[in-house]
Amino acid sequence: MxxxxxxxxxxxxxxxxxxxxxxxxxxxxxxxxxxxxxxxxxxxxxxxxxxxxxxxxxxxxxxxxxxxxxxxxxxxxxxxxxxxxxxxxxxxxxxxxxxxxxxxxxxxxxxxxxxxxxxxxxxxxxxxxxxxxxxxxxxxxxxxxRVSKRSRLLESLIGTGFPFRKGDNFKRYLKMFEEVMQHCAGLRRPGAAALDLCYVAAGWYDGFFETGLNPWDIAAGSLIITEAGGLIGNFTGESDFLYQREIVAGNPKIYAQLVSILAPYTRIIKDDDAGATAPAAGAAAAAPDATAAFVASVEADTPPAATAKKPPVRIRKTDLAKAKDNDAPF
Incomplete structure (x- = not known):
């Protein structure tokens, strides 16, 4: 490099x-x-x-x-x-x-x-x-x-992800999907949020939105977007998104237009998923240690199956050695 x-x-x-x-x-x-x-x-x-x-x-x-x-x-x-x-x-x-x-x-x-x-x-x-x-x-x-320069949502390609876990509010998502679809040039759903966010950063998408995501799906992509000149937040446009389980991203102009469409669907101001909402946005701000608050909020909002300790997987040393050998110089 x-x-x-x-x-x-x-x-x-x-x-x-x-x-x-x-x-x-x-x-x-x-x-x-x-x-x-x-x-x-x-x-x-x-x-x-x-x-x-x-x-x-x-x-x-x-x-x-x-x-x-x-x-x-x-x-x-x-x-x-x-x-x-x-x-x-x-x-x-x-x-x-x-x-x-x-x-x-x-x-x-x-x-x-x-x-x-x-x-x-x-x-x-x-x-x-x-x-x-x-x-x-x-x-x-x-x-x-660098994020794209498109300024009109009607000309924009938007990425999304379908809710797929038991308990996700599919009807709520369909309302968002219908509304965004009628205001943009096209919607895409490849199925890997980390890459979707990178596609926004690269300018291949003009915006992206999804619900139900965990921090490990979006943490890396969120920085890549902002460093490429884009914006990312929850449906009301606030930066407190890592553990809110709702995310919208895009170049600045398309981001603003998506927020105006998606804000009514936020879990923060409109609780359509009783009993399944994320911790309140102010919880992290109230704690003295931001990292501890962040982790506590994540763990409180993570389904048990996602954090349950699983039996260790044996990685053969030969496989790991081969993987490291294939690691291109950087």
Whole structure:
């Protein structure tokens, strides 16, 4: 790479490429991959678990005093009281992966006291690396990213994600879908939110919205978008989105137009999902330690199946060695 990366970002890149090599190797023989249902339409594979273990090993090997929040193992690894928190989705788009549909990614973000500082989203099937450091811009491989310049929603391509978990309010989503669809040029739903956010940063989408997402789906992509000149927030346009389970993003003009459409559907001001809402937006602000408040809010709003400790997956040393050998120099 022509630019010098922050050491923590460089470590995240190595972790993402290691996980990506494991995923690519498994994709060559999908039929042999063991698939388990965490809940209705929510799957985990041995590849998710092996990739997550490889990422955590790489990150904690370099920064043993840091905390970890990962999709498959929650907070069981790393320090519990560190100001630094790695937020990991080892395989975003698992359903695509198990069907051989090549839209999935590794997502790794580093938060310092609740603020995302480093971000990597790696698309292993295309060998595309999206990354950003706070204040230093966002990139796809060697190319600097900038959000699109479209100013009219009627001319815009918007990304979204369908609600798929048991308990998601599908009727609420259909109302949003219908309204946005009538005001834009087209809607797309590839099925991997981490990549969707990067597509906004690259200008391929002009905007994006989704409900029901977890922090590990959006943490890395959120920094990549803002470093590319875009905006991201909850449906009312506030920056308190990581644990609100609703997100809207876009270039500044399209973002504003999407917020005006989606604001009435927010869980904060219109509770359509009784008993399933996220913690109040003020909860994090009231706590003295932003990182602790952030993690506590995430864990309070995470379904048990997503954070339950799973049996350890054995990664053969030969596989891990091969993955590291395949890690392109960066």
């Amino acid at each position: 022509s630019q010098t990366l922050h050491p923590m970002l460089n470590t995240a890149v190595k972790a993402a490429r290691t996980a990506g090599a494991l995923i690519n190797r498994a994709s060559l023989d999908i039929e042999r991959v063991t698939v388990t249902a965490k809940s209705h339409n929510d799957f985990v594979t041995e590849v998710d678990q092996a990739a997550e273990a490889a990422i955590i090993e790489t990150l904690l090997g370099a920064y043993p005093g840091h905390g970890i929040l990962a999709e498959e193992t929650g907070r069981t690894h790393g320090a519990k009281d560190s100001d630094y928190l790695w937020i990991i989705d080892p395989l975003d788009g698992t359903t695509n992966f198990i069907h051989g549909f090549p839209v999935y990614a590794v997502s790794i973000a580093l938060a310092f006291r609740g603020q995302i500082q480093q971000a990597v989203v790696y698309d292993p099937s295309r060998n595309d690396l999206f990354y950003a450091s706070k204040g230093r811009g966002a990139f796809l491989n060697d190319k600097r990213l």
